[in-house]
Amino acid sequence: MMQITSDPCNKHSLLNVMNRFMAAANNMDETIMVPSLLRDVPLEEQEGQGEMVNHNNNIEPLPSKQRDMYEHYLLLKSIRNDMEWGLLKRELNSGASFLEMAVKQEGQQQHQHHEKNGVADDDGADLEGQFHYHLRGLFGVLAKLTVQADHLTNRYKREIGGGNFMR
Template identity: 45%
Template sequence: MMQISESYTQKNSLFNAMNRFIGAVNNMDHTVMVPSLLRDVPLDDEDVKPVSAADAADAANDTAYFHQDADMYSSYVLLKSIRNDIEWGVLQGDERRKDKAGVAEVSRLAAEDDDLEKQFHFHLNGLHAVLSKLTSRADTLTTRYKEEIGCRN
Protein backbone atom coordinates (compact mmCIF):
# COMPACT_ATOMS: atom_id res chain seq x y z
CA MET A 1 0.00 0.00 0.00
CA MET A 2 2.85 2.36 0.78
CA GLN A 3 4.40 1.85 -2.67
CA ILE A 4 1.23 3.01 -4.43
CA SER A 5 1.12 6.35 -2.60
CA GLU A 6 4.89 6.79 -3.02
CA SER A 7 4.71 6.15 -6.75
CA TYR A 8 1.84 8.65 -7.08
CA THR A 9 3.76 11.40 -5.28
CA GLN A 10 6.94 10.51 -7.13
CA LYS A 11 5.05 10.85 -10.41
CA ASN A 12 4.35 14.47 -9.48
CA SER A 13 7.86 15.24 -8.25
CA LEU A 14 9.92 18.00 -9.79
CA PHE A 15 12.70 15.53 -10.50
CA ASN A 16 10.36 13.30 -12.52
CA ALA A 17 8.88 16.31 -14.36
CA MET A 18 12.39 17.35 -15.38
CA ASN A 19 13.21 13.78 -16.44
CA ARG A 20 10.03 13.59 -18.55
CA PHE A 21 10.98 16.87 -20.25
CA ILE A 22 14.59 15.81 -20.82
CA GLY A 23 13.38 12.44 -22.16
CA ALA A 24 10.95 14.14 -24.55
CA VAL A 25 13.68 16.50 -25.81
CA ASN A 26 16.14 13.61 -26.18
CA ASN A 27 13.50 11.69 -28.17
CA MET A 28 12.89 14.78 -30.29
CA ASP A 29 16.64 15.22 -30.81
CA HIS A 30 17.09 11.57 -31.88
CA THR A 31 14.05 11.69 -34.18
CA VAL A 32 14.84 14.98 -35.91
CA MET A 33 17.71 13.94 -38.14
CA VAL A 34 17.56 17.03 -40.37
CA PRO A 35 16.59 20.03 -38.20
CA SER A 36 16.67 22.38 -41.19
CA LEU A 37 13.47 20.70 -42.45
CA LEU A 38 11.73 22.41 -39.52
CA ARG A 39 12.47 25.89 -40.89
CA ASP A 40 9.41 27.82 -42.04
CA VAL A 41 7.05 25.14 -40.68
CA PRO A 42 4.58 27.08 -38.50
CA LEU A 43 4.03 26.16 -34.87
CA ASP A 44 0.27 26.16 -35.24
CA ASP A 45 -1.18 22.68 -35.43
CA GLU A 46 -4.58 22.90 -37.11
CA ASP A 47 -5.47 19.38 -35.99
CA VAL A 48 -5.26 20.25 -32.30
CA LYS A 49 -7.93 22.73 -31.26
CA PRO A 50 -8.62 23.72 -27.61
CA VAL A 51 -12.07 22.62 -26.46
CA SER A 52 -12.65 24.87 -23.45
CA ALA A 53 -11.98 28.49 -22.59
CA ALA A 54 -9.31 27.40 -20.09
CA ASP A 55 -7.62 25.27 -22.76
CA ALA A 56 -7.77 28.18 -25.20
CA ALA A 57 -6.12 30.46 -22.64
CA ASP A 58 -3.41 27.86 -21.99
CA ALA A 59 -2.83 27.45 -25.74
CA ALA A 60 -2.56 31.22 -26.16
CA ASN A 61 -0.04 31.43 -23.32
CA ASP A 62 1.92 28.51 -24.78
CA THR A 63 2.24 30.02 -28.25
CA ALA A 64 3.01 33.44 -26.78
CA TYR A 65 5.98 31.89 -25.00
CA PHE A 66 7.23 30.50 -28.31
CA HIS A 67 6.68 33.80 -30.22
CA GLN A 68 3.89 34.13 -32.74
CA ASP A 69 6.16 34.35 -35.78
CA ALA A 70 8.47 31.51 -34.78
CA ASP A 71 8.77 28.30 -36.73
CA MET A 72 9.30 24.73 -35.54
CA TYR A 73 13.06 25.12 -35.94
CA SER A 74 13.08 27.96 -33.40
CA SER A 75 11.15 25.75 -30.97
CA TYR A 76 13.57 22.89 -31.59
CA VAL A 77 16.56 25.10 -30.76
CA LEU A 78 14.80 26.61 -27.72
CA LEU A 79 13.82 23.21 -26.31
CA LYS A 80 17.38 21.91 -26.68
CA SER A 81 18.72 25.06 -25.02
CA ILE A 82 16.37 24.68 -22.05
CA ARG A 83 17.35 21.01 -21.73
CA ASN A 84 21.01 22.03 -21.62
CA ASP A 85 20.25 24.68 -18.98
CA ILE A 86 18.55 22.04 -16.81
CA GLU A 87 21.35 19.51 -17.26
CA TRP A 88 24.34 21.86 -16.99
CA GLY A 89 23.00 24.88 -15.12
CA VAL A 90 22.44 28.48 -16.11
CA LEU A 91 25.21 31.05 -16.10
CA GLN A 92 24.80 33.57 -13.27
CA GLY A 93 24.99 36.60 -15.57
CA ASP A 94 22.51 35.19 -18.07
CA GLU A 95 19.59 37.62 -18.26
CA ARG A 96 18.24 36.51 -21.66
CA ARG A 97 15.17 34.68 -20.42
CA LYS A 98 13.84 37.11 -17.84
CA ASP A 99 10.20 37.86 -18.37
CA LYS A 100 9.14 41.32 -17.16
CA ALA A 101 5.86 40.06 -15.74
CA GLY A 102 7.66 37.21 -13.99
CA VAL A 103 10.22 39.63 -12.55
CA ALA A 104 7.42 41.82 -11.18
CA GLU A 105 5.80 38.80 -9.51
CA VAL A 106 9.14 37.67 -8.06
CA SER A 107 9.71 41.19 -6.72
CA ARG A 108 6.29 41.18 -5.10
CA LEU A 109 6.98 37.82 -3.50
CA ALA A 110 10.45 38.90 -2.41
CA ALA A 111 8.79 41.71 -0.48
CA GLU A 112 6.95 39.01 1.47
CA ASP A 113 10.25 37.56 2.68
CA ASP A 114 8.57 36.14 5.79
CA ASP A 115 6.63 33.57 3.78
CA LEU A 116 9.35 31.46 2.14
CA GLU A 117 7.04 28.46 1.87
CA LYS A 118 4.60 30.49 -0.22
CA GLN A 119 7.42 31.63 -2.51
CA PHE A 120 8.70 28.08 -2.86
CA HIS A 121 5.25 26.69 -3.79
CA PHE A 122 4.63 29.55 -6.23
CA HIS A 123 7.85 28.79 -8.11
CA LEU A 124 7.44 25.02 -7.86
CA ASN A 125 3.93 25.18 -9.33
CA GLY A 126 5.14 27.49 -12.08
CA LEU A 127 8.06 25.23 -12.90
CA HIS A 128 5.77 22.19 -13.08
CA ALA A 129 3.40 24.04 -15.42
CA VAL A 130 6.22 25.23 -17.69
CA LEU A 131 7.87 21.79 -17.79
CA SER A 132 4.54 20.19 -18.73
CA LYS A 133 4.04 22.65 -21.59
CA LEU A 134 7.62 22.23 -22.79
CA THR A 135 7.33 18.43 -22.66
CA SER A 136 4.12 18.63 -24.66
CA ARG A 137 5.79 20.95 -27.17
CA ALA A 138 8.73 18.54 -27.62
CA ASP A 139 6.33 15.60 -28.14
CA THR A 140 4.25 17.60 -30.63
CA LEU A 141 7.34 18.73 -32.53
CA THR A 142 8.56 15.12 -32.77
CA THR A 143 5.20 13.93 -34.08
CA ARG A 144 4.91 16.75 -36.59
CA TYR A 145 8.45 16.14 -37.83
CA LYS A 146 7.56 12.51 -38.47
CA GLU A 147 4.48 13.66 -40.40
CA GLU A 148 6.56 16.13 -42.44
CA ILE A 149 9.01 13.43 -43.54
CA GLY A 150 6.22 10.92 -44.19
CA CYS A 151 6.93 8.55 -41.29
CA ARG A 152 3.62 7.82 -39.55
CA ASN A 153 3.79 5.46 -36.59
Protein backbone atom coordinates (compact mmCIF):
# COMPACT_ATOMS: atom_id res chain seq x y z
CA MET A 1 0.00 0.00 0.00
CA MET A 2 1.32 3.42 -0.95
CA GLN A 3 1.54 5.90 1.89
CA ILE A 4 1.28 9.59 1.11
CA THR A 5 3.37 11.83 3.31
CA SER A 6 3.88 15.52 3.13
CA ASP A 7 7.51 16.16 2.29
CA PRO A 8 8.83 19.24 4.13
CA CYS A 9 11.28 19.83 1.28
CA ASN A 10 8.44 20.34 -1.19
CA LYS A 11 6.59 23.28 0.31
CA HIS A 12 4.61 23.78 -2.90
CA SER A 13 2.87 20.40 -2.91
CA LEU A 14 -0.91 20.26 -2.69
CA LEU A 15 -0.73 18.28 0.54
CA ASN A 16 1.44 20.91 2.21
CA VAL A 17 -0.86 23.74 1.09
CA MET A 18 -3.85 21.81 2.42
CA ASN A 19 -2.07 21.05 5.69
CA ARG A 20 -1.16 24.72 6.15
CA PHE A 21 -4.80 25.74 5.73
CA MET A 22 -6.04 22.99 8.06
CA ALA A 23 -3.46 24.02 10.69
CA ALA A 24 -4.43 27.70 10.39
CA ALA A 25 -8.16 26.85 10.59
CA ASN A 26 -7.61 24.56 13.59
CA ASN A 27 -5.53 27.24 15.31
CA MET A 28 -8.31 29.76 14.61
CA ASP A 29 -10.92 27.39 16.04
CA GLU A 30 -8.85 26.67 19.16
CA THR A 31 -8.04 30.34 19.74
CA ILE A 32 -11.53 31.77 19.25
CA MET A 33 -13.23 30.58 22.40
CA VAL A 34 -16.24 32.92 22.13
CA PRO A 35 -17.12 33.29 18.44
CA SER A 36 -20.11 35.51 19.25
CA LEU A 37 -17.61 38.27 20.12
CA LEU A 38 -16.95 38.48 16.39
CA ARG A 39 -20.52 39.54 15.61
CA ASP A 40 -20.83 43.04 14.19
CA VAL A 41 -17.05 43.46 14.10
CA PRO A 42 -16.38 44.68 10.56
CA LEU A 43 -13.71 43.10 8.43
CA GLU A 44 -10.78 45.45 8.11
CA GLU A 45 -8.01 45.62 5.56
CA GLN A 46 -5.33 43.15 6.54
CA GLU A 47 -2.23 44.91 7.73
CA GLY A 48 0.88 43.83 5.85
CA GLN A 49 -1.24 41.74 3.52
CA GLY A 50 0.97 42.64 0.60
CA GLU A 51 3.93 40.89 2.21
CA MET A 52 1.93 37.80 3.08
CA VAL A 53 0.33 37.63 -0.34
CA ASN A 54 3.61 38.11 -2.21
CA HIS A 55 5.07 35.24 -0.18
CA ASN A 56 2.22 33.02 -1.42
CA ASN A 57 2.85 33.11 -5.18
CA ASN A 58 1.78 36.73 -5.77
CA ILE A 59 -1.90 36.06 -5.22
CA GLU A 60 -4.15 39.11 -5.32
CA PRO A 61 -6.80 39.28 -2.57
CA LEU A 62 -10.46 39.30 -3.54
CA PRO A 63 -13.01 41.44 -1.72
CA SER A 64 -14.90 39.45 0.90
CA LYS A 65 -18.67 39.05 0.80
CA GLN A 66 -18.95 38.40 4.53
CA ARG A 67 -20.31 41.40 6.42
CA ASP A 68 -18.57 40.78 9.71
CA MET A 69 -15.85 38.65 11.27
CA TYR A 70 -18.38 36.16 12.62
CA GLU A 71 -19.65 35.29 9.13
CA HIS A 72 -16.06 35.02 7.94
CA TYR A 73 -15.27 32.68 10.86
CA LEU A 74 -18.26 30.47 9.95
CA LEU A 75 -17.18 30.37 6.30
CA LEU A 76 -13.64 29.26 7.19
CA LYS A 77 -14.97 26.59 9.58
CA SER A 78 -17.41 25.34 6.95
CA ILE A 79 -14.66 25.01 4.35
CA ARG A 80 -12.39 23.25 6.84
CA ASN A 81 -15.17 20.81 7.72
CA ASP A 82 -15.90 20.13 4.04
CA MET A 83 -12.21 19.41 3.44
CA GLU A 84 -11.99 17.20 6.50
CA TRP A 85 -15.23 15.24 6.08
CA GLY A 86 -15.91 15.59 2.36
CA LEU A 87 -19.06 16.69 0.62
CA LEU A 88 -20.91 13.41 1.20
CA LYS A 89 -21.56 14.23 4.86
CA ARG A 90 -23.09 17.57 3.85
CA GLU A 91 -25.27 15.83 1.23
CA LEU A 92 -26.53 13.38 3.85
CA ASN A 93 -27.54 16.31 6.04
CA SER A 94 -29.15 17.91 2.94
CA GLY A 95 -27.46 21.25 3.42
CA ALA A 96 -25.42 23.10 0.83
CA SER A 97 -22.06 24.51 1.81
CA PHE A 98 -20.41 27.56 0.30
CA LEU A 99 -17.97 25.21 -1.42
CA GLU A 100 -20.71 23.10 -2.99
CA MET A 101 -22.57 26.15 -4.24
CA ALA A 102 -19.39 27.48 -5.85
CA VAL A 103 -18.67 24.13 -7.54
CA LYS A 104 -22.23 23.88 -8.88
CA GLN A 105 -22.14 27.48 -10.12
CA GLU A 106 -18.80 26.90 -11.88
CA GLY A 107 -20.14 23.76 -13.52
CA GLN A 108 -23.19 25.64 -14.80
CA GLN A 109 -21.01 28.46 -16.14
CA GLN A 110 -18.73 26.01 -17.96
CA HIS A 111 -21.71 24.21 -19.46
CA GLN A 112 -23.19 27.52 -20.66
CA HIS A 113 -19.78 28.53 -22.09
CA HIS A 114 -19.55 25.26 -24.02
CA GLU A 115 -23.10 25.68 -25.37
CA LYS A 116 -22.44 29.29 -26.48
CA ASN A 117 -19.22 28.38 -28.27
CA GLY A 118 -20.54 25.19 -29.84
CA VAL A 119 -17.99 23.02 -28.06
CA ALA A 120 -19.07 19.46 -27.42
CA ASP A 121 -18.97 18.63 -23.71
CA ASP A 122 -16.80 15.51 -23.95
CA ASP A 123 -15.96 13.86 -20.60
CA GLY A 124 -12.49 12.79 -21.74
CA ALA A 125 -11.52 16.00 -23.53
CA ASP A 126 -8.38 17.62 -22.17
CA LEU A 127 -8.45 16.06 -18.69
CA GLU A 128 -4.87 17.14 -18.07
CA GLY A 129 -5.71 20.75 -18.89
CA GLN A 130 -8.77 20.65 -16.64
CA PHE A 131 -6.71 19.11 -13.85
CA HIS A 132 -4.02 21.80 -14.03
CA TYR A 133 -6.60 24.58 -14.24
CA HIS A 134 -8.39 23.37 -11.10
CA LEU A 135 -5.12 22.60 -9.32
CA ARG A 136 -3.92 26.18 -9.83
CA GLY A 137 -7.27 27.43 -8.58
CA LEU A 138 -7.12 25.17 -5.53
CA PHE A 139 -3.60 26.37 -4.67
CA GLY A 140 -4.72 29.99 -4.93
CA VAL A 141 -7.87 29.55 -2.88
CA LEU A 142 -6.12 27.55 -0.13
CA ALA A 143 -3.33 30.13 0.12
CA LYS A 144 -5.90 32.94 0.49
CA LEU A 145 -7.93 30.99 3.04
CA THR A 146 -4.81 30.29 5.10
CA VAL A 147 -3.93 34.00 5.18
CA GLN A 148 -7.51 34.85 6.13
CA ALA A 149 -7.66 32.28 8.94
CA ASP A 150 -4.37 33.56 10.36
CA HIS A 151 -5.60 37.16 10.09
CA LEU A 152 -8.90 36.33 11.80
CA THR A 153 -7.07 34.58 14.63
CA ASN A 154 -4.69 37.51 15.16
CA ARG A 155 -7.51 40.05 14.92
CA TYR A 156 -9.50 38.12 17.55
CA LYS A 157 -6.47 38.17 19.83
CA ARG A 158 -6.18 41.96 19.37
CA GLU A 159 -9.90 42.49 20.00
CA ILE A 160 -9.87 40.58 23.30
CA GLY A 161 -6.54 42.02 24.43
CA GLY A 162 -4.37 39.00 23.71
CA GLY A 163 -1.94 40.83 21.44
CA ASN A 164 1.07 39.58 23.41
CA PHE A 165 0.36 36.02 22.26
CA MET A 166 0.51 36.66 18.50
CA ARG A 167 2.82 34.54 16.41
